[in-house]
Structure formats: structure tokens, C-alpha cells
């Protein structure tokens with residue numbers, strides 16, 4: 400099996416805004432003696448990509464204030480930048496982190512799934528699926544540097560990584576809290592969690608919508624390591640340095656062997672999953688729940 404053929408997703412056909420964003424992306428690679436070498440910061444408006452000082456490693460920083468919610472634009476830019484890193488064979492590992500103080504990501508952008516029309520829900524959900532598939536099956540080593548709150552879709556994104564380092568600050572929490580919003584985490588969110596913390600712990604966490612403070616997240620296995628807040632990124636980089644010692648092709652095949660069956664669950668029924676999502680999220684009762692949740696978030700501030 401060819402290593403580069405792990406994910407077969409016709410990306411251009413899936414998300415229409417990509418072509419536009421691709422055009423506006425900053426120049427990032429220069430051919431040097433036939434080999435593409437990164438020369439500078441690159442990325443796009445909401446996703447900054449910087450080569451780290453260690454060879455073969457990049458830091459991908461999400462920059463979608465105020466809370467790094469996963470808007471359609473952020474999801475699109477994330478996938479484009481990941482694809483660029485994967486296509487450039489000089490990169491083997493990526494640290495995913497946030498530029499928003501105290502927040503890794505607030506999860507799916509609630510304004511994308513509340514008060515819109517079915518066509519929008521379908522387009523958005525396809526982008527969420529795409530983000531998950533691309534990260535979950537990435538042949539790169541991915542380490543999440545969780546430097547803040549990490550609920551719902553933010554937690555999902557971190558769970559796609561090969562390793563999670565979290566800031567040891569009791570103000571932050573991580574988990575799939577969908578039931579608290581009156582919505583249901585889809586089966587592939589559930590599968591990703593089960594693959595990380597096991598069936599029983601997932602069953603409880605998902606039903607109760609648990610958001611684990613760092614110490615509990617470590618205990619349950621949702622994160623792999625806790626460090627002081629100012630050491631999250633440096634620790635993630637040193638973890639990657641250890642992983643870099645493993646021959647890539649053996650590690651990639653192993654990762655694929657572990658993850659492909661889970662990803663296939665979605666790949667086999669993407670359209671059905673989109674239809675399910677659209678009909679679920681369009682229900683009046685669900686829209687009401689989401690509106691109330693958003694109003695509560697806004698009130699909290701005022």
C-alpha cells in the first residue's frame with residue numbers, strides 16, 4: 400500500500416470556498432535544488448504556520464478570535480494548510496495550538512449551525528467531516544498543545560492528534576459536552592473518544608457532557624501530559640522530537656492500521672451523515688436549545 404494514499408478525498412470537489420482561499424494563501428515554499436524548503440512564516444488569515452527550529456517540524460496556530468470557534472473559514476484554512484504540510488516532504492510533525500489567550504477552541508461555531516438554512520448546514524457539516532478525516536488520517540505526527548479551554552469540536556480536534564499536552568490550569572476544561580447543548584455527538588465523535596479513553600469512560604462522559612479539568616482529563620486518558628501553561632508548546636515540541644526518532648513509514652502504517660477502520664465508518668456514509676445532521680439540526684426543538692445556549696453565553700458576558 401502506498402503511504403501517500405492513506406486519504407483519498409477529492410478535496411477540491413468537496414469545499415467550494417477552497418479555491419478562493421488557496422489563491423489568497425501566502426507564498427510558502429521555494430524550490431531549492433529540486434526540493435521544496437520552507438523559508439518563512441506562511442499560512443492564511445486564521446491559521447498561522449511557522450517552521451519550528453527543529454528540522455521537519457511546524458507549529459500550526461489557530462487565530463480566530465475571540466474563541467477560535469470552528470467557522471467554515473477556519474475549517475477550510477486548516478485543511479488547506481495541513482494539505483500543504485503533507486505535500487511538503489520536509490515536514491514530518493506538527494504542533495497544533497491556539498493564539499487566543501485561555502482558549503484552545505470553543506468548538507463548532509454555533510452561528511454556523513443556528514438560524515441558517517439546510518444548504519448551509521450541509522456545506523458546514525461537510526467541512527467538519529473533512530477536518531476530522533484529514534486530521535485523523537494524517538500521515539504527519541500531530542501533537543496538540545492545549546493552552547486553554549477545549550470543549551466539544553475543540554476537544555474532537557485535539558483527539559485526532561497523536562499526543563495531547565495540556566496546560567495545568569484548573570480554569571480550563573476539555574470534553575465532548577454536546578448533551579449540555581441539547582445536541583448529540585455524532586458516531587464518529589463518539590468513536591474518536593472511545594478509541595482514546597475506552598468505552599465505559601466515554602459512555603459516562605458523553606451522556607453527562609463532562610468537561611474534565613486537566614487533572615481529571617489526565618486520569619481518564621483524554622490528555623497525555625500536563626505542564627505549566629508557559630511550557631505547553633515547548634513540551635509539545637520535545638514530544639515530537641522523541642516521535643521523530645521512529646522510522647516514518649513504519650509509524651505511518653501503524654497509525655493507519657489503528658485508525659482506518661474508524662475513519663471508514665464515516666467514509667462509507669458521508670452523505671447519509673450529512674443528511675442526518677441537517678435534519679437533526681433543523682428541528683425546531685434543537686434550534687431553540689442552541690439559541691438558548693448562545694443567549695446564555697452572551698448574557699454571561701453582559
Ligand SMILES: CCC/C=C/C(=O)SCCNC(=O)CCNC(=O)[C@H](O)C(C)(C)COP(=O)([O-])OP(=O)([O-])OC[C@H]1O[C@@H](n2cnc3c(N)ncnc32)[C@H](O)[C@@H]1OP(=O)([O-])[O-]
Pocket residue numbers: 465466468501502504505506507508509510548550551552553576577580582583584585693696697699700
Ligand atoms: C452535532 C454537533 C456537534 C457539535 C459540536 C460542537 O462543537 S458545538 C459547540 C460547543 N461549544 C461550547 O459549548 C463552548 C461554548 N463556549 C464557552 O464555553 C466559552 O465561550 C469558552 C469557555 C470557550 C470561553 O469563555 P470566555 O469567557 O473566554 O468567552 P465568552 O464565553 O465570553 O465568549 C466570547 C464570545 O464568543 C462567543 N462564543 C463562544 N463560544 C462560541 C461558539 N462555540 N460558537 C460561536 N460563538 C461562540 C460568545 O457568544 C461570545 O460572543 P459575544 O457575546 O462576544 O458576541
